[in-house]
Amino acid sequence: xxxxxxxxxxxxxxxxxxxxxxxxxxxxxxxxxxxxxxxxxxxxxxxxxxxxxxxxxxxxxxxxxxxxxxxxxxxxxxxxxxxxxxxxxxxxxxxxxxxxxxxxxxxxxxxxxxxxxxxxxxxxxxxxxxxxxxxxxxxxxxxxxxxxxxxxxxxxxxxxxxxxxxxxxxxxxxxxxxxxxxxxxxxxxxxxxxxxxxxxxxxxxxxxxxxxxxxxxxxxxxxxxxxxxxxxxxxxxxxxxxxxxxxxxxxxxxxxxxxxxxxxxxxxxxxxxxxxxxxxxxxxxxxxxxxxxxxxxxx
Ligand SMILES: Nc1ncnc2c1ncn2[C@@H]1O[C@H](COP(=O)(O)OP(=O)(O)O)[C@@H](O)[C@H]1O
Ligand SMILES: [Mg+2]
Numbered sequence: 001x002x003x004x005x006x007x008x009x010x011x012x013x014x015x016x017x018x019x020x021x022x023x024x025x026x027x028x029x030x031x032x033x034x035x036x037x038x039x040x041x042x043x044x045x046x047x048x049x050x051x052x053x054x055x056x057x058x059x060x061x062x063x064x065x066x067x068x069x070x071x072x073x074x075x076x077x078x079x080x081x082x083x084x085x086x087x088x089x090x091x092x093x094x095x096x097x098x099x100x101x102x103x104x105x106x107x108x109x110x111x112x113x114x115x116x117x118x119x120x121x122x123x124x125x126x127x128x129x130x131x132x133x134x135x136x137x138x139x140x141x142x143x144x145x146x147x148x149x150x151x152x153x154x155x156x157x158x159x160x161x162x163x164x165x166x167x168x169x170x171x172x173x174x175x176x177x178x179x180x181x182x183x184x185x186x187x188x189x190x191x192x193x194x195x196x197x198x199x200x201x202x203x204x205x206x207x208x209x210x211x212x213x214x215x216x217x218x219x220x221x222x223x224x225x226x227x228x229x230x231x232x233x234x235x236x237x238x239x240x241x242x243x244x245x246x247x248x249x250x251x252x253x254x255x256x257x258x259x260x261x262x263x264x265x266x267x268x269x270x271x272x273x274x275x276x277x278x279x280x281x282x283x284x285x286x287x288x289x290x291x292x293x294x295x296x297x298x299x
Contacts, residue, residue, distance in 0.1 A: 039133065046134070050096040057092070057129040064236050065089045069096075073232035074192075077177075077216050078202035081238035081264040086202045090173045091122035093200070097171045098127075098151040099135050104170035106151070107188075109158035111179040117143075119175045120155035160187035168195045178206035178213065185211045201231075205262050207272030216268070238264035 046053040050069040054061050061069060068078065068089050080086050094106045108123065110116040124145065127135040136148040144154045156162045158174060160183040169191050174180055180201075192199055203212050219229035238244045253260045261267040 043134075046096075047100045050092055053096050053099070053130070053134070054089075054092045056134070057095075057126050059088060059092070059126075061089065061092075062242065064234065064240070068234055069093060071232055071234075074196070074198050075231040076198070076200045076234065077212070077219060077231045078200065078234045079205060079212075079216055079266050080202065080234070080236040081241065081244075081266060082204055083244060084236045084238065084241040085243075086236075087119050087122055087175060090175070090200060090202060091119060091126050094119075094123045094153060094171065094173060095126045095130065095135065097198075098147055098153050099130075099149070101170055102149040102151060104151040105166060105168060106153040106171045106173070107163060107166060107169055108153065108155045108173050108175070109163065109180070109184065110175045111158050111181075113143075113155070113157040115176055116155040116157060119173065120153070123153055158184045160184055163187050163191070167191060169197045170195065171198045172200070174199075174201045176203050177201035178203040178210055180211065182211045185215075205266060205268040205272075207262075207276065208268045208270055209272075213268050235266045237266055 042052075042056070046056060051061050051066050054065075054069065062085060065085055065088075068076070069092060078086050078090075094108065097104050098106050108116050108119045110119065120143070124140070127137065127145070127147075137145055138148050139146040143156070144152060146152050154166075158180045160181070163172075163184070164187055169188070172188050172192065174184070188199065191197070201212055201215070205213065207213065208217075215231060216233070219231045219233055222229035223233070238249055239246075249264060252264060256263060258269065258271060262269050262272065
């Protein structure tokens with residue numbers, strides 16, 4: 001071996017040698033430690049979790065409402081007792097979608113325009129409670145609002161012909177869906193297929209009839225057969241709602257008899273199917289204005 005030969009450097013023992021980066025320049029360090037604005041943090045948290053948006057608007061969701069607000073499913077059926085808070089929850093979902101999906105189109109449908117208006121009023125109240133930091137209203141009409149991010153929310157009677165004009169719809173919420181005309185779902189399904197939008201049907205039951213019942217029954221059969229149902233299913237009985245007193249329910253049970261299970265127990269009853277024809281129910285509810293009018297801009 002010559003005198004110039006250099007012994008090979010011993011490799012560092014595993015697990016001990018570590019690379020230490022040089023210190024960051026002072027300006028970079030300052031940039032790293034500067035806190036993110038609290039408003040931005042809140043906004044990101046609310047974007048990720050509609051429950052937080054609901055709390056910001058002053059409504060703390062019940063456990064089942066939390067699940068519904070966080071459900072990722074594209075199609076959802078909500079079969080609930082009266083007064084458990086289905087409309088409030090979906091009003092929050094509509095607001096969340098409009099705020100955090102710029103350019104979203106949200107449709108609120110019910111058997112009649114008057115009923116759609118009740119849900120729409122809840123949505124508007126939610127947006128107002130959240131304030132301009134979340135939702136800046138560009139236009140605010142009797143039947144629709146437009147946010148500064150280009151999102152629109154429309155209140156419509158649940159008839160096939162009124163929704164056919166819309167395309168690229170992000171979210172459709174059908175309130176009182178057990179009373180809806182069957183052609184509505186036929187009209188909205190293709191609209192959602194192309195946009196990848198969501199469909200949420202909510203109602204108390206009304207007999208073993210109509211699209212709400214058919215879809216619920218089909219989904220239950222799929223679950224029983226261990227197949228994936230077309231809809232995620234939510235059901236909440238009155239007894240499970242902390243705001244409905246037991247004494248009130250006892251009195252309702254006495255007054256309503258068998259109908260109690262429909263109104264408060266989420267059951268689709270045969271007796272209703274026997275008593276009412278679908279067309280009669282639709283005719284009783286259908287007291288809307290002739291023309292669909294977006295109204296004057298008021299804000
Ligand atoms: N999480 C909640 N906290 C407090 N009040 C609620 C909550 N959810 C619903 N409510 C109230 O309960 C009542 C019924 O709610 P609503 O959404 O209209 O019920 P539903 O549509 O199921 O009949 C309303 O006064 C609503 O403000
Ligand atoms: Mg309701």
